[in-house]
Amino acid sequence: MSQQPPGEEIARRLVARASWQPLEVLFWAAALASIYVLPGRHLILTEIAILGLFALSLDLILGYAGIVSLGQAAFFGFGAYAAGLLAKYDLVTEPLLALIVSGVAAALVGFVTSFLVLRGSDLTRIMVTLGVALVLREIANRYAWLTGGADGLQGVEIKPLFGLYRFDMFGHTAFCYALGVLIVLFLLARRIVHSPFGLSLQSIKGNPVRAAAVGIPVNGRLVAIYTIAAGYAGVAGALLTQTTAFTSLSVLDFERSADLLLVLIIGGTGYLYGGLIGAILFKLMQDYLAALTPQYWPFWIGLLLVAIVLIGRERIMSWTKPIRALARRLDWRRSTTAVAVEGQRP
Amino acid sequence: MADLLEIEGLWAGYGEAVVLSDIGFCVPDGQSLALLGRNGTGKTTLINSIVGLTTYKSGSIRLDGRDITRERPERRVAAGVGWSPQERNIFRSLTVEENLTAIARPGAWTVERVFGMFPRLAQRRDNLGSQLSGGEQQMLAIGRALIVNPRIVLLDEPLEGLAPIIVDELLVVLRKVIREEGMSAIVVEQKARKILGFTDRAVILDRGRIVFAGDSAALASDPERLEMHLGVTERKVTPAKPPPFN
Amino acid sequence: WAQDPVKIGLILPMTGQQASTGKQIKAGVDLYIKEHGDTVAGRKIEVILKDDAAVPDNTKRLAQELIVNDKVSVIAGFGVTPAALAAAPLATEGKVIELVMAAGTSIITERSPYIARTSFTLAQSSVPLADWAAKNGIKKVVTMVSDYAPGHDAEKSFSDRFKEAGGEVIEAIRFPLANPDFAPFLQRAADAKPDAIMVFVPSGQGGTFMKQFTERGLDKAGIKVIGPGDVTDDDLLPAMGDAVLGAVTAHFYSADHPSAKNQAYVEAFKKANNFRPNFMSVGGYDGMHLIYEALKKTGGKADGDTLIAAMKGMSWESPRGPISIDPETRDIIQNVYMRKVEKKAGELYNVEFATFEGIKDPVKAAKK
Amino acid sequence: MTVMLETIALEKRFGGLVATSNVALKVEKGARHALIGPNGAGKTTLINLLTGVLRPTAGRILLDERDITSLKPHSRVKLGIARTFQINQLFAELTPIETVALAVSERLGCGKNWWRIVGRPSQVTDEVVKILENFRLVDVMNERTAILPYGKQRLLEIAVAVASAPRVLLLDEPAAGVPEDERHMILDIVARLPGDVTVLLIEHDMDLVFQFAKWISVLVNGVLFVEGSPEAIARDERVRQVYLGETGHG
């Protein structure tokens, strides 16, 4: 135990949960550096950023509020189509504005459907969210005059960002844009999860009966975070449309939700970086393996997934111990606060 | 009298963490032992180690002369260990009766005999485990420990949550079973006085080590020892009110 | 630059629902390269295979990467229509050829001046089919198509032509693309008591359809199955069982096409792959031919404008018969054959019995 | 004295079983009231009804003369009812610090706040410190709740209830599993609560009950059996027969 009076110690511990860890800083520095270091990989990096943002949305509800969803694609797809339609019919021409509008629209859908996931077990929630996504997909398929149906939404043209930066074929603008959006929304999410609101979500996840007995309006909180997460997913979808100038029914596919869940589980839930790390690993792995063996790459992905589970996340985490130790040594605040907090619970 | 359970130099814990250090004691056939100790001193861990649910480090556990140190839990039950866990852990999706029949082994204890001991359970026999009151769960947990017809029964705080009248009856029945049917018992209990009159021997744990082992009666008449190891004082009420909270 | 290889990005669904399409095309491409060497007009040909699992935004990114990072001259493949459409703007912007080897919706070639096609359009086989049906005593037809663009194309071209020729389409049924059980749709079709059912399902689903058709006893009720050739896909035909005997389809390729060129092709293909080539494989085979010949013509110059110009009007003898690239639409002109399923040497084949020569895509022809 | 909590003809059925039958219980403001009765008598069910975890089949519940029968559990907490659970209901993945901070934040009304970090304003921290110290939880405050020894979990269970500064505190066998010296600590803490906090205690430990209670209600088979002062209950022959037994207190 420390020599400090317990009062100060407790106060420090409470705040320390939210303090920036050196590894986090490193992570974002690397992300920014990739703009200059990896210009040839901006296309896949953009996809990673979008997938990361999408995974972040799932982490908010799964990792923090304990709602398993296999239907995040509903909001992703809604955002994607919203952005596509806004651009196609010149309703909102400024991409950033259109992005926000699409996000808000998806959040509204999230709000409306959130009432469906308040009750039931994990399995029920999985199936209900999945059902919502599938129904939405059917609707998009049916109203082909608006959405293009199975052929995808054609003729989307995205105007330059802020009227200045054209979305070039090399994906430079797209990557900077996607990364920028990701960073802003990440900071917001980070703020949310370390707030009392975020803590109350964690408590609901842990034990809803007790959470209610502490005075937490369980359903209200769940609706709130579900709506926020839907907005995040919508923004991710809109980003995809804007950076590819195209969208199709595949944004609403079951596979998209399923992959998302995989991404998040690979990275680990409940510490915000899981989705991002998962997105990086999953995409790179897939890209690499698919280049190696275009036909049988799923086998190796599958093998990796199986291995991850069998080896166990803890053991894999322990392999990164040296890195974390190093990072801790680099911590400029170490002398003052002796950060023994691992902060993140992967 | 032969020793039914012999434990020697046992070290055990959870995963990396070692909780029990160098535990050694015996329980003779047909005798009962009180396992005492403050909060978090490892009583439950010791019970769990005998059942075979902790991480074993070193030492040995012998039952009826047979080394069961490395046996799997279900084999130990077959060898004669009955267990009532501290947190009761009733099977939620089984009815009261199924909770008993699912694990029953042939012997003197049958479902009917358990129901005879706890009439309350008989009334609720078709209730699911998740729909029992706290005390009913406790009764069922004890019933489950007996219905495997063990040589030695391990009761982890069995009196907790039971109405006083049931506690009295239970102790009477247990004593009878131990005396007359030759079953042995280890009973964990927070309130030493309640149990010392009932058991033959007592062991006190502190921070995972045995700090006292001896006769129950002797311990009961040794208030200093009790005070030292268990913090039991004969204080009646504490009316000397400290400054109000809040 | 003459030493640099010409790179071809081959984007195909190698996994997922459409995997068999990808496999066939890949095999066709490989066979062509094996037969004709990997150098043409002094330049080495390098094929980069990418799997898009038939998801269009994958296609788009892969195409983009191929163009930007690998600097390919041609992107080829495209198992499904949305994938082909998604890549079109990139072909235009990057000035590279987009060579469609499978997808069969009419509109695709109109989406970029750099698109050429060596597969087919559904209208191409549906229109002759309608003509044939009208002339052969079929009066009432129920159409059954998968609910996506190629299905719509097939349904529309067939019905329009069939009605023109005096036939009657008594019901038009569309079923979802991914559809486990055809029974209710078939029952509905049967209850309408047509002379024939015109069916289009994507490559790979034909087997289930035919099985359930016969299980329902519709063959015995005297209802015929007609359709574009996808439903009696050569790939699956041997496994379908005798139930399909007698199904009449219109298509541009049959493994049984009685030309020497095709016999050699089928033999070589089977030897290399252990399975029978289907119409997808010739799309890939002919696509490679088109690239090779165009490169010969340009002397190895591989920029988009030169290459597409060289491709226009090119004509040659393919395993499927004589084909050419329409200089105006860059779409394929080919014969369409009427075929009937028969047993030959113990194996089922689509045996051709009538030919409609030099068919252009009727949808585009109608637009003029 | 005013009545703080009152039930009127309260009834709860589980299928055929009547777990609470026509119960009219009055708990006075600032009371030290104990509820005892045989196992399965319906004590926990009553608490669940009072806190809204279960809905009554019939009857009403009044808090300070206000009808709260149809309020959600969390709204009742806002009105000042807090409870402990007979079987620990804790947040296995949170530490005691976080658990207590959560309850305190919620009470101070900053639970909805998504912008500020937990622990600011410092008022929250101060209270967390006070509670952790009071309940001797400081030494384990950074452990995951899941691996705390049972006794500590029990203390945390009560700490959480106290952290929401209730006007009515319902304790369901708080001392079960707590060692003897700490049992008295719990009693001390309850004793130190402000005089106007109403406490209703369920307990099978008669030492504790008789030390604590000024008034005792006995519940048998879902029915209010007798009520009275501790002395009267201890002397009551019927209570001895159904509950206390021969060696019972008195």
Added chain:
Amino acid sequence: MLTILFDGIAYGMLLFVLACGLAVTLGLMNFVNLAHGAFAMAGGYCTVILVNRWGIPFLAALPLAFLSTAILGLAFERTLYIHVYRKSHLDQVLFTIGLVFMSVAAVDYVMGSSQVFVQLPSWLEGQINVLGVGIGRYRLLIIIICGLLTLLLQFILARSRFGSRLRAAVDDQRVARGLGINVGGVFALTFAFGSGLAGLGGALGAEILGLDPIFPLKYMIYFLIVVTVGGTSSITGPFLASLLLGVGDVAGKYYMPTLGAFVIYTIMILVLIWRPQGLFARGGAR
């Protein structure tokens, strides 16, 4: 239209045979086995090889398909699954999806990506006409087998002591072992049985649904729907749910073909909102 009803029932029964193994592993063992479809696929391909290549009669191939997938399941259970029971549901998802991916690619490699079919004996082909109702012979066979299976399952799982030992082991593995239940054995047996059922379903379903390497992915959703709508606490639940969905789906497609897959999804959502534990769940069991 009785033919439609009949088709619906047969389709539902088929769904049930395919999904009931999952109801066993998910519902009773509380293990999320998304690789369930892979075992079904194994059963299907096994039948194809037995019947088409080795010429074994179809009816004899069915029990063999059951046995071989059960053995396959047992082998996987002992070597791999056993390490995953205690992990979180999410880890189980990751693990079993990984297995699905592997099985898909492996089957693609070994058997090719084209659909294959079982060559049925001719007495199973076509329809018989009973009082004007067209009854598919094959579908009739499905109904018969499935009916028998349901009775058997109901007996084993709900009534027998094995059933309660299994549920006890699922409720609390640790304590179940501590009370003498051989959790490993119980799980292995159940898992093998569930896999065998899947294999049988695959063998029966290959004819109607078609068999290709992505089978496990294509039908995963359907299996899950059956199990959730039916509730996981009994076998009759999924059984009735399968019938409901089968008839609903077939009738929906027949009478409103344009609504396509809407019907089945909408039924599911409505049911789950109305009864989150599933339509036929035992009250408050879980």
